[in-house]
Every structure is written in C-alpha cells, then in structure tokens.
Amino acid sequence: MTAREAADPVHDWVPLLVPDMPSxxxxxxxxxxxxxxxxxxxxxxxxxxxxxxxxxxxxxxxxxxxxxxxxxxxxxxxxxxxxxxxxxxxxxxxxxxxxxxxxxxxxxxxxxxxxxxxxxxxxxxxxxxxxxxxxxxxxxxxxxxxxxxxxxxxxxxxxxxxxxxxxxxxxxxxxxxxxxxxxxxxxxxxxxxxxxxxxxxxxxxxxxxxxxxxxxxxxxxxxxxxxxxxxxxxxxxxxxxxxxxxxxxxxxxLASLQVWEDHARQRRALQAEFMAELDESSGHRLVWQAQGAGGALMAPSLLCARLHNQAARQALEHRCQQGRIMVRRWYQPLLQQMPALASVVKVLDTCHADELAATLLGMPFFLGMTQAQRKLIQLAVSTSKKDLA
Missing domain, CATH: 3.40.640.10 (Type I PLP-dependent aspartate aminotransferase-like (Major domain))
Known part of the structure; x- marks a missing residue:
C-alpha cells in the first residue's frame, strides 16, 4: 500500500458500526x-x-x-x-x-x-x-x-x-x-x-x-x-x-433525545437506499428481514442480509475481507451451541433458527456512511454475485 493509499480513508477498513453518540x-x-x-x-x-x-x-x-x-x-x-x-x-x-x-x-x-x-x-x-x-x-x-x-x-x-x-x-x-x-x-x-x-x-x-x-x-x-x-x-x-x-x-x-426524530428519519432513508443498492449489486439474491405483525422498523441500527446457503455467505465474507469491509455473523453460534449455556438450556426444535445461523450476515450500517464506503460494499457484493445464486 502506498503512502497516499494509507492516508486515504477509502482504504481504511469499513467499520461495521459507528455509535451515534452526542458530541x-x-x-x-x-x-x-x-x-x-x-x-x-x-x-x-x-x-x-x-x-x-x-x-x-x-x-x-x-x-x-x-x-x-x-x-x-x-x-x-x-x-x-x-x-x-x-x-x-x-x-x-x-x-x-x-x-x-x-x-x-x-x-x-x-x-x-x-x-x-x-x-x-x-x-x-x-x-x-x-x-x-x-x-x-x-x-x-x-x-x-x-x-x-x-x-x-x-x-x-x-x-x-x-x-x-x-x-x-x-x-x-x-x-x-x-x-x-x-x-x-x-x-x-x-x-x-x-x-x-x-x-x-x-x-x-x-x-x-x-x-x-x-x-x-x-x-x-x-x-x-x-x-x-x-x-x-x-x-x-x-x-x-x-x-x-x-x-x-x-x-x-437527554442529549440524544434532542436529535432522535431526525436521526431516525436518516436511518430509515439510509436503510432503504442501501438495501436497494445491494439488491441491484447482488442481482436481487439477498433476502432481508420481513416486517412482522407489529409494524415497521422506525430506527434501524443494523443491516443483516440472508444468503442462499452457507457457501454463498462464506464467499461474500471472503470478498468483504479482501475489500477491508467488516461484517459479522450476528447471534451466532446459536445459544445452544455456546459452551457456557449448552448444559443449562433446554432445546426445542429450532430448524428455522439453524438455517438463519448458517446463512445470515451483518453488513456495515451507520449514520455518516460515505458514498465511497457504500461503493466498496456494493463492489464486494457484485463480485460475489455468481456465488450468491
């Protein structure tokens, strides 16, 4: 990496989250x-x-x-x-x-x-x-x-x-x-x-x-x-x-409450725009969380995509790693697979949760995401498109 690249924020890792704390x-x-x-x-x-x-x-x-x-x-x-x-x-x-x-x-x-x-x-x-x-x-x-x-x-x-x-x-x-x-x-x-x-x-x-x-x-x-x-x-x-x-x-x-409504609107707008961008980049092969019976998500703070299978997730993770993009397998492994919990829980059938654990991937999402950061993520998704089918 050249000195110019090292000084260029585009070549820093794209963070997964950036807290929206008051100054x-x-x-x-x-x-x-x-x-x-x-x-x-x-x-x-x-x-x-x-x-x-x-x-x-x-x-x-x-x-x-x-x-x-x-x-x-x-x-x-x-x-x-x-x-x-x-x-x-x-x-x-x-x-x-x-x-x-x-x-x-x-x-x-x-x-x-x-x-x-x-x-x-x-x-x-x-x-x-x-x-x-x-x-x-x-x-x-x-x-x-x-x-x-x-x-x-x-x-x-x-x-x-x-x-x-x-x-x-x-x-x-x-x-x-x-x-x-x-x-x-x-x-x-x-x-x-x-x-x-x-x-x-x-x-x-x-x-x-x-x-x-x-x-x-x-x-x-x-x-x-x-x-x-x-x-x-x-x-x-x-x-x-x-x-x-x-x-x-x-x-x-109290300081956060002063800007909550405005920041919630920004979060909703960012989520809608970014999901549309990633849908296009992936050829509409990403699956998003569906709205439940309780109504709409008003202030999203995470963005998770579900892939077709475990191999597709691994391929996208690899592309993100190459592109210096942080991702995370949220809520994984499942609770029953956590060593500290395995002996103290009772487990019912969890077939859908098992499928989520094998295919879900958390993508970067935070207020203040730059167009350059979004383009890097879109590129990683686009170059993984053949693996997402």
Missing part, C-alpha cells in the same frame, strides 16, 4: 446542570427528567416505568420482580443475543430455546403456543430481533389465554416497539450502539401493577424508599442489586 459540546449543558446540582446518581434530577420524557413518549404514568443501568440487568430484575419459582422454564428464541439467556440463568431459571419465524426472524405467539404443548413453560421472553417490533395485542392475548407472563426483550427496538395500547412489559437498551444511545442504560416499562416500582426498588439494592411501606426508609425490603442509571448516562440520553 462533548452537545453534552456540556447537561453536564453543567448535573454538576451544579451535585447529584450524580441515586435517581437524580436528570434521571427524573428523562423518565418524565419517556412517560410522555410512551403514554404511560411514571409509576409504570423505570430506568436501569442496562437492559440485561433490567431483564434480570423483571424476572425477579415476577416472583417466578426458582428453576422456572422461560421460553426464549434460540436466535438472539446471549444476554437474553444469561439474564434468565442469572435470575435462577432455565432458558427453553424455541424456533423463530423464517421471515421476520422472531419468536411469535404461534411458536410459543406450540412450545407450551411440547414442554412446561412458565414465562416467555420474545425478542424484538434487530429492532423489529412485536404485535403487542397478540402477545397480550397469549398472556390472557395461557396465564404466562410475557416480557419483550426490546433492547434494539427503541422508537419502533411501543405498547400499542396493550397490557405488556418492555425492556429497552440505551447502549452506545442502539438508536437512542446513552453509552449504557436501560428502560423498563410495564403495565403489570407494581412491577416497574419493584424493579426500581431492586435496582437500588432492594432498599425501601417509600415512607408508607410499613417499614423504615433505608431498610432492606428485598435482595436487589445496584442497577441504577447514573446522571452521566441520563445526560447523554
């Missing part, structure tokens, strides 16, 4: 407010303001939501707050990020791995019903895969029919997944790579009476802060954890 200059007013208040954690004024904005945005009262340090702890504390018996069987999709399953294990339960829909790549109420006929199920954690929203009325109906609590792992779905007027529980991530980035953080929303309040208490070690609770304020009411959102992360989230 230090944008953050400064929020940080100055935090410092003036001398309140840095423990449900400070910025966390309170952020929760008030979430309350308005989701159309729920404040008592039905709480922030947490991250979505993984949010899932763990929701499972604890549900008071499931230890060793309960919790249905999760085999095709998901490991944190969905590890949260179940850390809460003292058994993940039961189910299949996903071959088109929208999600655990659906229909699949969950089949799982209930096949084995004992005590709760369900569907995942909003790559941010695609679920039909909450369908899951509400499932809850009513079965009596099983449903908790949506909506980690990647802020802005896409809503309550939709249904009775349900949602857990969002505010990680740096998500559509509303706070660096780290999470949000729990639940219409289940008292659940969000209990998660809030558990996130503060389990300490009682309610003077009307029948025990002294500061007494330990339950065995909790330290899972509070800090004022620093609330400041970042």
């Amino acid at each position: 230090p200059q944008t953050l400064m007013p929020w940080l100055e407010r935090m410092h003036a208040a001398r309140h840095y954690s423990n449900f400070g004024p910025l966390v309170k303001e952020l929760e008030e904005r979430f309350s308005l945005g989701f159309g729920v009262p404040l008592e039905q939501l709480t922030t947490v340090a991250n979505a993984t702890l949010g899932l763990e504390l929701v499972l604890q707050a549900l008071d499931l018996p230890k060793g309960s069987h919790v249905l999760v999709p085999a095709f998901t990020f490991v944190a969905t399953a590890t949260a179940v294990v850390r809460a003292g339960h058994v993940p039961v791995l189910a299949d996903v829909d071959p088109d929208c790549w999600m655990l659906t109420p229909s699949i969950a019903r089949s799982a209930c006929h096949a084995t004992r199920i005590d709760a369900v954690i569907p995942v909003a895969t790559f941010g695609m929203p679920h039909d909450m009325f369908a899951w509400q109906q499932f809850e009513q029919e079965t009596g099983l609590p449903v908790v949506i792992d909506a980690a990647a779905a802020y802005g896409s997944q809503s309550l939709q007027g249904a009775q349900c529980t949602l857990v969002f991530s505010l990680h740096a790579t998500k559509s509303l980035p706070a660096g780290e953080g999470g949000l729990v929303i639940s219409t289940r009476p008292g659940l969000a309040a209990r998660v809030r208490q558990l996130s503060n070690f389990g300490i009682n802060l309610d003077p009307d609770a029948g025990m002294p304020v500061g007494a330990l009411a339950d065995i909790g954890s330290n899972a509070k959102m800090s004022e620093y992360h609330a400041a970042i989230a």
Whole structure:
C-alpha cells in the first residue's frame, strides 16, 4: 500500500458500526446542570427528567416505568420482580443475543430455546403456543430481533389465554416497539450502539401493577424508599442489586433525545437506499428481514442480509475481507451451541433458527456512511454475485 493509499480513508477498513453518540459540546449543558446540582446518581434530577420524557413518549404514568443501568440487568430484575419459582422454564428464541439467556440463568431459571419465524426472524405467539404443548413453560421472553417490533395485542392475548407472563426483550427496538395500547412489559437498551444511545442504560416499562416500582426498588439494592411501606426508609425490603442509571448516562440520553426524530428519519432513508443498492449489486439474491405483525422498523441500527446457503455467505465474507469491509455473523453460534449455556438450556426444535445461523450476515450500517464506503460494499457484493445464486 502506498503512502497516499494509507492516508486515504477509502482504504481504511469499513467499520461495521459507528455509535451515534452526542458530541462533548452537545453534552456540556447537561453536564453543567448535573454538576451544579451535585447529584450524580441515586435517581437524580436528570434521571427524573428523562423518565418524565419517556412517560410522555410512551403514554404511560411514571409509576409504570423505570430506568436501569442496562437492559440485561433490567431483564434480570423483571424476572425477579415476577416472583417466578426458582428453576422456572422461560421460553426464549434460540436466535438472539446471549444476554437474553444469561439474564434468565442469572435470575435462577432455565432458558427453553424455541424456533423463530423464517421471515421476520422472531419468536411469535404461534411458536410459543406450540412450545407450551411440547414442554412446561412458565414465562416467555420474545425478542424484538434487530429492532423489529412485536404485535403487542397478540402477545397480550397469549398472556390472557395461557396465564404466562410475557416480557419483550426490546433492547434494539427503541422508537419502533411501543405498547400499542396493550397490557405488556418492555425492556429497552440505551447502549452506545442502539438508536437512542446513552453509552449504557436501560428502560423498563410495564403495565403489570407494581412491577416497574419493584424493579426500581431492586435496582437500588432492594432498599425501601417509600415512607408508607410499613417499614423504615433505608431498610432492606428485598435482595436487589445496584442497577441504577447514573446522571452521566441520563445526560447523554437527554442529549440524544434532542436529535432522535431526525436521526431516525436518516436511518430509515439510509436503510432503504442501501438495501436497494445491494439488491441491484447482488442481482436481487439477498433476502432481508420481513416486517412482522407489529409494524415497521422506525430506527434501524443494523443491516443483516440472508444468503442462499452457507457457501454463498462464506464467499461474500471472503470478498468483504479482501475489500477491508467488516461484517459479522450476528447471534451466532446459536445459544445452544455456546459452551457456557449448552448444559443449562433446554432445546426445542429450532430448524428455522439453524438455517438463519448458517446463512445470515451483518453488513456495515451507520449514520455518516460515505458514498465511497457504500461503493466498496456494493463492489464486494457484485463480485460475489455468481456465488450468491
């Protein structure tokens, strides 16, 4: 490589993701407010303001939501707050990020791995019903895969029919997944790579009476802060954890909220344009995630393509490697193939998830992608066209 090429960003690796975090200059007013208040954690004024904005945005009262340090702890504390018996069987999709399953294990339960829909790549109420006929199920954690929203009325109906609590792992779905007027529980991530980035953080929303309040208490070690609770304020009411959102992360989230609508529009436009470009480059041989019954993806943060077979994926990976383009096999290997999980999960039929694991490839996708970067990816796809058939 020549010195000129080394200095040319076109010849750098095309990154898989670039976090859409606020600049230090944008953050400064929020940080100055935090410092003036001398309140840095423990449900400070910025966390309170952020929760008030979430309350308005989701159309729920404040008592039905709480922030947490991250979505993984949010899932763990929701499972604890549900008071499931230890060793309960919790249905999760085999095709998901490991944190969905590890949260179940850390809460003292058994993940039961189910299949996903071959088109929208999600655990659906229909699949969950089949799982209930096949084995004992005590709760369900569907995942909003790559941010695609679920039909909450369908899951509400499932809850009513079965009596099983449903908790949506909506980690990647802020802005896409809503309550939709249904009775349900949602857990969002505010990680740096998500559509509303706070660096780290999470949000729990639940219409289940008292659940969000209990998660809030558990996130503060389990300490009682309610003077009307029948025990002294500061007494330990339950065995909790330290899972509070800090004022620093609330400041970042508030700054991110200022531009969220505009950036969500940009993400949708980029996704539509880039998918069309890659369709043309591949001869329309790439398969994309289909919209589920819950509606459209409003703020995409990842772009995954499904190839015809495993060999086609390997060929495209090779071309991307040659072109200095980062790609990733998201959610792979499947949960049951992870050594740390293999002995603690129960596995149902996962034929569609197995096929996804053999053919899915995550492509670069981030705001600020240059035309040069997009052209490099198109070239890699185009030169792989004969292998994609």
